[in-house]
Amino acid sequence: MNKPIRTMSIFCMALFLALLLNATYLQYLQAGELNSRDDNKRVRDAEFSRERGAILVDGKSVAVSKPVKDRFEYLRTYPQGKRYAHLTGYYSYTYGRNAVELTQNEILSGSDPRLFVNRVVDLFGNSQPAGGDVSLTINPKAQKAAYDGLHALGEHVTGAVVALDPGTGAIQAMVSTPSYNPNVLASHNFSKVQKAWERLTSDPDQPMLNRAIQEIYPPGSTFKLVTAAAALSSGQYEPDSTVPGGTSLDLPQTTTDLVNENGSDCGGNRITLTQALEVSCNVSFGYLGMQLGADTLREQAQKFGFGEKYLDDLNGQVASQFPEDPDEPQTAFSAIGQFDVAATPLQMALVTAGIANGGTVMKPYLVDEVRSPDLETLEKASPEALTTNAVSSSVARDLTQMMVEVVDNGTGTTAQIPGMKVAGKTGTAQSAPERPPYAWFVSFAPADDPQVAVAVLVEDAGVERDAISGSGLAAPIAKRVMQAVINR
C-alpha cells in the first residue's frame, strides 16, 4: 500500500501548496486593492485615527484634527462649524465624508500619491503619517456677511448665497441656510452621532442640502439677463432698441396673457430694452423670447454653463436646465425665468460673473492651494475658462450698463453702494401657488472693474407674500457681501 500512500502525500502537499499560494495572493498581491476599498472598516478606522490635514480659510483653520484621549486619538473639529458646514462638509465615522472632506480626502488623509515621500519618512521616523492641508478661496469677511445676511432675515430662513471672483472663478463665499453643525457628526460618541444624523436627515428644511449647488430653482427675472444677452448677441437689438411694453402680452395658442408683476405697466407701450430690464418688464422679455426662439435662448443659457456640472471641488452639484422643447407660450415664460427653467444659485452667479468678465465665463473653484504636512505647496489652483465667448465683450459692456441702470434707477436700488457703480438684477420667481415666491438678486461690483459677482436666493423667509421681492430681501445681502470683498 506504500505507493498510493506516497501518491497521497504528494496530493496533500499540493493541497497545502495551493493554500500557501492563495494566502500569498490574498495578503500580498491583492492586499492593496482590498485595503483601498471604501467598505473596509479597518482602513476607515486607521484613517480616522490619523492626524488629518486642516482645511484653511485665509490662513485660519475651519476644519482641524485635535488630539484627544480615546481610541481614535484625533477628533475632527470645525471651529466655525455652521458658517462653513457646506464647504468643509463633515467627517463622520459612521456616515463618511462630504464636501471638501470628501473631494480632498486623499490629501487630507495623507494617502495622496504626492505625499508618498512623506509617508516613507514617517515610516522610518516611526511617527504617524499625517495629512496635508487644503486652503480654500473663501474670503472670510464675505462668507460672514453672506451667512449673517441670510440669518438676519429670520431663524428659519432657507436660501443660499454665492460670490465669485469674475476674473478667476474663485469662490469667495458660499452659504446655504439652514446650516448644520458638522462637529456633531464628527463626534466619537456614535450613538449621539446617529441621533444627530437622523434628526438632520428628517428635518423638512434639509439643513445638509447645499442649496447653492445641489438644488435648482426657477431663476425668475434674473434669467432676463440671459434673454437680454441672446437678444443683443443676435444683432437685431441694441440697448436702446424699442420693444413692446404695456401691461400684458397676448400669447398664441392660449387664452392666458403674460402679465407683469402685480399687473403693473412697464412705462409705455414701446420702451427701450434698457428700460425693460430696469423695470423687469415681463411683457418685453416674453416678446423677446418668442422672437428669438427657444433654441437661441437655450444656446445662450448653455454658453453660461446651463446643463453642465463644472464644480469639481464639491460633490453633488446638479446641472441647471432650460426646457427641452417648449411651445411658444412656454418659450415666453421661459424667457422670464419661469416654466421649466431652473438654475442653481451658483449658476446665476456664473451668468453674472460672465457678464462682469467681458463675456468669458471662468470655471468656478473652491480649493486654492494644497500643501504637504511640511507646508510645501503641492498644487496651486490655476484659473481656467469654462466658456471664452458666452457673449462678445461689446454685448457684455452693454449688459453691464443696463444692469447699472437697474441698480441706479430700477428695481435694484437697495443694492446701491455709495461711491461705486453696481450692476445688478432682481428676480421674484413664482413656483407653485401654495408656496411663497423665490426672491433673487444677482449683481457685481465695481461695474467698471468687477471684483465680485454675487447671487442671492431667498427660498423662504417666512414673511408675507407681498413683502417678498428680490430687491427687498435679497439685494441688501448681495450689497453687504460685495462690500465685504471690496473693502478688504
Added chain:
Amino acid sequence: MSQHSSAVTGPGSGPTSGFVHRRRRGAELFLLLLALAVGIGAYAAVGLGVKGTVPADIVGYGGWLAVLALGCHVVVRFLAPYADPVLLPVVTALNGLGLAVIHRIDLANLEESSDANTFARDQLVWMTVGVLLFVAVLAVLRDHRRLQAFTYTSGLAALVLLILPLLPVLGTEINGARIWINVGPFSFQPGEVAKVCLVIFFAGYLVLHRDALALAGRRFAGIDFPRGRDLGPVLAMWLVSLGVLVFQRDLGSSLLFFGLFLVMLFVATERPGWLVVGAGLFVAGSYVGYLIFGHVQSRVDSWLHPFPADAGSYQIVQGMFGMAWGGLVGRGLGLGDPTLIPFSYSDFIVAAIGEELGLTGVMAVLVMYGLIVERGLRTALVCRDGFGKLMATGLAVTFALQVFVVVGGVTKLIPLTGLTTPFLSYGGSSLVANWAIIALLLRISDQARRPLPELTDSAGPTDDDATQVVMRR
C-alpha cells in the same frame, strides 16, 4: 524477510531493513519547549499588545500549559517510547497559539461590553480534557490493531453519532447547520467524533475486502475500473455524505467524509479507478446539490461574487479585509481588529491570525499542519500492518482535507463550508477529538517505529521463528 538475517543480526536491527528508529524523546522535549515558548509567548504578546503589560496570570497560565505539555511528554516516554517526536510539539504549538488568539478576541469583546461571552477559559478546560483523553487512549490502547475488532461497532457508532443531531429534542440547529446536540449544559458536535469512528471503520472494512475490491474489475481506457457489485460500499458512503449535506446542511463534513473514504479506498486497493469513479460521483453530487439546495447556491454565489458584501458574503469579505490588513508581517497580536470578522474565534480564526500575525503567521500555521499530515503519512509508510497503514493514512488525510476545506474557504480559494480549524478554533468537541486523533497516530507510530522483538533472545536460533511475528495478532 529472510530467516538468515533475523538469525544473525544483533539487537536493534530490523528484519526488513538494517534501519532501526531511535526513540528521539530528547528531540521531542526540545521541540516541546519551543512549542511552549510559542504558546506562552503569544499569550504574553496579546497582553502587551492590548494592555501594554504582560498579563498578571502569565505564570499560572504558562505553568498550566507546561504541565499539560510536559505531562503528555512523560506519558509518551513511558507508554509509547518510539512514537513520532514531532507530532506532539506541533500540536502543542498550534493549541497554544489558538488559545492566545481566542484570548485576544475575548479581550476585544470585553472592551466593547463587559458582559461579553469569553471563550479562552473554556478552551483551556477543553484542552485539559483533550490531554486527559490523549493519555487515556495511550494507556488503554496498547496496540492499535485491537481496534480492528471494533470495525463494525465503529461504523455503527459513526452512524448513530451522525443521526443524533437530527433527533427532535437532542439536536439543535446553530447558524443554519444541524450538527449540534445538547447534553445537559454542554453542546456537542458528534460529527467530530464520528470522523474518528469512520476512519476505524473504513480501515477495518477495507483491510478485509481490499483484495476483492482490488483484483476484480475490467480495464477501460487504460484504467482498471471496479466491478459493479463492489461499488456497493462506495455508493453507500456517497449516500451517507449526501445525507449529511441534505439533512444537516453541513457542506464541510459531507465533503470531508466522502473525500476521506475515497482516499482510503484508493490506498487500500491501489487502484486509481476508484478515484475516477469517486470524483465522478463527487462532481455529480455537487452539481445536483447546487441545483437543489439554496444554501449550497448561496455559498457558491458568495464565493464567486463576494463584493459588495451582503448577508451571505459579509463574513468572508471581512475575513479577506482582515488578512489583507495584516499583510506580510501582520499588525501584531492585540493590534488588529479581529472582532470585525464574525466567528473569528472559531471557523475564521485563520483570518484573525492573518490579520495580527500576517502572511508569515498564516504560512507558519499551514506548515505546521503540513508537518502533522506528513508525519501521519510517514507513520503509515513505516507501519507494518495494513490496518495501521490505512488508519494512519485516514487520520492524516482527515487533517489535510479539513485544513484545506476550512482554510481554503476562509481565504476564498474554494466556497466557504463550516468546519473547525483543528487545534486552533474554539470548540470542545473538535479539540478533544483531535487530541484523540493525535494519540492514535502516536500509538500507531510507536508500533511502527518500535524495533521487532528480538526473536533470537526469546526463542533461540530455531528455524520456524518467522511465523512467531505473526502470532502477535
